[in-house]
Amino acid sequence: TSLASSIQNFHFDNVLMNASGVHCMTTQELDELYASPAGSFVTKSGTPNARVGNPEPRYHQLELGSINSMGLPNNGIDYYLDYALDFQAKHPDHPIFLSVSGMSPSDYTLLAEKIQASDFNGLTEFNLSCPNVPGKPQIAYDFDTTEQILTDLFKIFTKPAGVKLPPFFDLAQFDQMAALLNRFPLTFINSINSLGNGLMIDPATDTALIRPKGGFGGIGGAYAKPIALANVRAFRQRLRDDIAIIGTGGVTTGRDVYDLILCGADMVQLGTVLQVEGVACFDRLNHELEAVMAEKGYTTLDDFRGKLQTIQ
């Protein structure tokens, strides 16, 4: 059985990698991901300057997932770009992802210029699930702003690039977003980011579990699975064939990995399950995926990728 997968001319031994934000803040955490069975890894979204992020508690594990409002704590784009350049020199056959996030639309061009000017030869993930001007929805829910950012970005950026998207819930939004994305030379999209602005309560104190935003935060884990499957499937049905899809959200078992691939995913990112279980999840999930494939008589991911059946 082969778990190998590719995005364009980047080849990975297996589909599993971390989701940006989890186990990827420091060089030590990134080195641990390289040392793990993960097929690749991505950095915490770097911003133009380092950020402390929101006051704690800002993350909480729940029975069926997690809630977070970290506030983009990170060591800054230069820290992660330096790491990536050093890493690729040492491990030229192990392509990795650099995630970046603006704090405003104009930041994206600045981030893109910096990476474009560098020798980075991996894949860049532009996180579009980030704040806009107060009163406007997050960038990826604002189609005009998204169009402007991508237009400006691809005027200068020629390296392999993708966007990290929040979940969409409306078929007309899938149509609109896919039509917009199809106009740009994207290498991949990553769907989904956490379910924006959930709320969970401490039963002992009747208090919200996290401090920032009155307890509002992104929801991940099992809660996110049906939304992640639908978003991967909807974008696979709508995007150009040459745009790869990274499926993220809701993975706790190998069957969940299988299901994202069945919906069209080329790589699968792990967030909450990695936060909870640590890097042991990579081996467990790869073995569980192999078991599901064996049960079905499949030996490669292409045997079943995108082959979700519907009731006729």
Ligand SMILES: CC(C)(C)CCc1c(C(=O)O)[nH]c(=O)[nH]c1=O
């Ligand atoms: C939510 C933002 C802070 C605007 C972007 C960074 C981010 C965070 C975060 O750093 O709070 N958490 C997520 O689950 N997804 C994200 O994309």
